[in-house]
Amino acid sequence: MGRNAAMRLKDLAEHLGLSQTTVSRALNGYPEVNEATRRRVAEAANLLGYRPNASALRLATGRAGAVGLVLRGADELGPHMSEFLSGVGSYMASQEIDMLVSTVASHQEELAAYRRLAASQKVDAVILHSPTISDERAELLMDLKIPFVLHGRTNIGHPVAWLDIDNTSALERATSHLLDLGHRRIALLNGVKGRTFAQHREIGYRAALTARGLPVDPALVGNSAFTDEIAFRMAQAMLEQRPRPTAFLAGSMMTALGVFRAIRQAGLQLGSDVSMIAHDDVFPYLNADNMYPTMSTTRSSIRQAGTRIAELIMQILAGKPLAEVHELWPVELVLRESSGPAPKS
Amino acid sequence: MGRNAAMRLKDLAEHLGLSQTTVSRALNGYPEVNEATRRRVAEAANLLGYRPNASALRLATGRAGAVGLVLRGADELGPHMSEFLSGVGSYMASQEIDMLVSTVASHQEELAAYRRLAASQKVDAVILHSPTISDERAELLMDLKIPFVLHGRTNIGHPVAWLDIDNTSALERATSHLLDLGHRRIALLNGVKGRTFAQHREIGYRAALTARGLPVDPALVGNSAFTDEIAFRMAQAMLEQRPRPTAFLAGSMMTALGVFRAIRQAGLQLGSDVSMIAHDDVFPYLNADNMYPTMSTTRSSIRQAGTRIAELIMQILAGKPLAEVHELWPVELVLRESSGPAPKS
DNA sequence: AAAGCCATTCAAAGCGATTTCAAATTTTGA
DNA sequence: TCAAAATTTGAAATCGCTTTGAATGGCTTT
Numbered sequence: 048m049g050r051n052a053a054m055r056l057k058d059l060a061e062h063l064g065l066s067q068t069t070v071s072r073a074l075n076g077y078p079e080v081n082e083a084t085r086r087r088v089a090e091a092a093n094l095l096g097y098r099p100n101a102s103a104l105r106l107a108t109g110r111a112g113a114v115g116l117v118l119r120g121a122d123e124l125g126p127h128m129s130e131f132l133s134g135v136g137s138y139m140a141s142q143e144i145d146m147l148v149s150t151v152a153s154h155q156e157e158l159a160a161y162r163r164l165a166a167s168q169k170v171d172a173v174i175l176h177s178p179t180i181s182d183e184r185a186e187l188l189m190d191l192k193i194p195f196v197l198h199g200r201t202n203i204g205h206p207v208a209w210l211d212i213d214n215t216s217a218l219e220r221a222t223s224h225l226l227d228l229g230h231r232r233i234a235l236l237n238g239v240k241g242r243t244f245a246q247h248r249e250i251g252y253r254a255a256l257t258a259r260g261l262p263v264d265p266a267l268v269g270n271s272a273f274t275d276e277i278a279f280r281m282a283q284a285m286l287e288q289r290p291r292p293t294a295f296l297a298g299s300m301m302t303a304l305g306v307f308r309a310i311r312q313a314g315l316q317l318g319s320d321v322s323m324i325a326h327d328d329v330f331p332y333l334n335a336d337n338m339y340p341t342m343s344t345t346r347s348s349i350r351q352a353g354t355r356i357a358e359l360i361m362q363i364l365a366g367k368p369l370a371e372v373h374e375l376w377p378v379e380l381v382l383r384e385s386s387g388p389a390p391k392s
Numbered sequence: 393m394g395r396n397a398a399m400r401l402k403d404l405a406e407h408l409g410l411s412q413t414t415v416s417r418a419l420n421g422y423p424e425v426n427e428a429t430r431r432r433v434a435e436a437a438n439l440l441g442y443r444p445n446a447s448a449l450r451l452a453t454g455r456a457g458a459v460g461l462v463l464r465g466a467d468e469l470g471p472h473m474s475e476f477l478s479g480v481g482s483y484m485a486s487q488e489i490d491m492l493v494s495t496v497a498s499h500q501e502e503l504a505a506y507r508r509l510a511a512s513q514k515v516d517a518v519i520l521h522s523p524t525i526s527d528e529r530a531e532l533l534m535d536l537k538i539p540f541v542l543h544g545r546t547n548i549g550h551p552v553a554w555l556d557i558d559n560t561s562a563l564e565r566a567t568s569h570l571l572d573l574g575h576r577r578i579a580l581l582n583g584v585k586g587r588t589f590a591q592h593r594e595i596g597y598r599a600a601l602t603a604r605g606l607p608v609d610p611a612l613v614g615n616s617a618f619t620d621e622i623a624f625r626m627a628q629a630m631l632e633q634r635p636r637p638t639a640f641l642a643g644s645m646m647t648a649l650g651v652f653r654a655i656r657q658a659g660l661q662l663g664s665d666v667s668m669i670a671h672d673d674v675f676p677y678l679n680a681d682n683m684y685p686t687m688s689t690t691r692s693s694i695r696q697a698g699t700r701i702a703e704l705i706m707q708i709l710a711g712k713p714l715a716e717v718h719e720l721w722p723v724e725l726v727l728r729e730s731s732g733p734a735p736k737s
Numbered sequence: 738a739a740a741g742c743c744a745t746t747c748a749a750a751g752c753g754a755t756t757t758c759a760a761a762t763t764t765t766g767a
Numbered sequence: 768t769c770a771a772a773a774t775t776t777g778a779a780a781t782c783g784c785t786t787t788g789a790a791t792g793g794c795t796t797t
Contacts, residue, residue, distance in 0.1 A: 055784085067747090067783090068785085068786080071784070072786090099784060099785095106783080129474035133495055136495030149491065301677050304649070304678075332617075402753075410776080410777090413777055416755060426776090429775085448755090452755040
């Protein structure tokens, strides 16, 4: 009948015949409390299911015990993000840190959301995702003095903590491999223009081509979100060119599915008529090894990146200098059936 | 150099030469404050970017201003959940309610997570997902007196607020349609056993078969998580049976991709040799209309469900009786190319 | 036996908001 | 014109925790 009355520190203290001070200290591991008392307190707390009221604790300590993730609408909360989230979450749970997830519709809303987070002190830090080359959100967060770790890289005046995968090298190697196989017209289905990772990938792609004195054909480079539908359309259009591309570099597994469909629809065979290497963020429900034909990939677990970023967040909250928090992860190139020698023309 | 010192109510009050009381009232729309003062306060607050400290506000009001979502590891934080989340988020953002997302690895951990949420009063309500037929988590939440809305249905002693889609009718119609087309061996790739939605789907499937006096072949019913790999394996095994199934009911679009691969690998044509109707939760990056061949589906937007559930949460927090918060959404049957007449044998 | 030390414990002052109750001012009514 | 009522403001209590500074009591030490 009554309200939801959770047990308070005061109740627990009274129950034990101790002061709140002592009980609080006992539970928080302060040294100046008698071992016997500490055990008694811990036992009672455990038995009665006492947990400090989160708001009170936060107010008293000034720590929010949460990290923020602001996601831009439909484009960002896709399968990539959910894998990433799940990686972040698995570590945060072990640290008793909450994840505060908000969704916004536009860039402006996103900036506003960060201002709100800062002003209302809801989070101790945030994770910034898919940065642009010179990311305004990163600048804002610096101004707001709210610590953050970047998933990706950006170029702003200040040092910034980040973790990224080596997209440039991944694409350089993938492209070189296709060139080794004799391919000369290699299409790149890249991410949205303006994102750092897309730029890095293009750099790697170009580097491999120019290293052999080959030109870059802009008609073979597409930029878009990673959905199978858009990829299907782009690949379809590219396959109508003559000479047609003999290989595709797909930005994600979703993209790869679209390209695959376009190839099949054009009556071509993946792995012989046309080759493909896709970037694989390692989704548990979409396995490159189990495709038909199996898919060659540049692989890096986005979930692991999430977990590691969570760890980095804790490090910078513990005071580690931002300039020391940089990680560039290598990307594995896994060759399977979808990448074969270029067809003789 | 100093700490992150956000503006406090006290600062704002001093700045205005008013008491905290008046400023607080002005900002919260209490009637007993002079209109002129209210404007002055609102203006200053806006200008200085004042927002109440969330922890203090929560402590004072007893409201957490957040809803919780506990997700079980890899299986639950898939593409379905991220769409759903994004739907919930879009409404919650408009209400200034946070989403507290935590991930857990096991059922036990999940129960523990709810206990923690309750004891530490971090959320005003939670959203419960993918319930089992008699869901222990729902029982626990009732005990803990933490309000919740169920996405799906369950059978426990108490009335429960829920929103679900009409899985039974969806599968009955899909199955009937395939029967009308002459199919007699129809495989069902269903969700994990024990989940209510999977049971409902099986009921619909069986109803359609028995309505025509046809038996249910257990070898044609599979239960599993919705990943393309598992679906591929199951479909592959089923296609080896003689007589082989001529139609598949796929539980999700991921499942459909796996089945599709199995069909192709068996040298068969989707839409002529084998038919398929898949359940489509409407992912923006995986469109049934853009598949090749286009995919017949039972369709219901999981994102919209999320948004609506967020609204329902607000309603029950506003005091609406649980027994009045039930919604059963119809499911659209969209016929496209993947479902054709049964092949003549 | 007095003084000094430890080891423990506690009372009370924050943290930053809301809200109760009282005070000050203005307006109204007779 | 003066009391009463209405309007507007403010001081202080409260929410549940942490943490500072002081108090208690038992043991050494001289």
